[in-house]
Amino acid sequence: xxxxxxxxxxxxxxxxxxxxxxxxxxxxxxxxxxxxxxxxxxxxxxxxxxxxxxxxxxxxxxxxxxxxxxxxxxxxxxxxxxxxxxxxxxxxxxxxxxxxxxxxxxxxxxxxxxxx
Numbered sequence: 001x002x003x004x005x006x007x008x009x010x011x012x013x014x015x016x017x018x019x020x021x022x023x024x025x026x027x028x029x030x031x032x033x034x035x036x037x038x039x040x041x042x043x044x045x046x047x048x049x050x051x052x053x054x055x056x057x058x059x060x061x062x063x064x065x066x067x068x069x070x071x072x073x074x075x076x077x078x079x080x081x082x083x084x085x086x087x088x089x090x091x092x093x094x095x096x097x098x099x100x101x102x103x104x105x106x107x108x109x110x111x112x113x114x115x116x
Contacts, residue, residue, distance in 0.1 A: 006027065014105070015106065020098060023048040025043055025047070035104065038078050070089070072086055083108050085105055087103075
């Protein structure tokens with residue numbers, strides 16, 4: 001049985017999204033939507049910088065995504081509080097690909113406990 005890629009990506013338990021070079025989110029899985037608290041329909045089509053509490057300057061271009069790979073970024077949750085997550089580098093094989101695929105490791109609870 002062949003599983004369509006979108007179905008496989010949706011089934012990932014890891015927060016995942018795909019975005020264009022101008023920061024528009026083309027695809028997000030339910031795990032990403034749950035992490036930021038928005039309905040999936042509100043995430044897809046939105047601007048990636050709107051999801052960040054503070055947008056790192058290097059994220060303003062696709063070439064900058066790898067510059068923040070494995071760094072902790074701050075995302076804006078729908079209630080207004082901050083989600084801190086480690087963002088991966090792009091999972092695409094080609095550097096000139098117009099789409100970036102990234103995953104997130106939600107560190108919010110772990111970091112909060114460490115700060116106590």
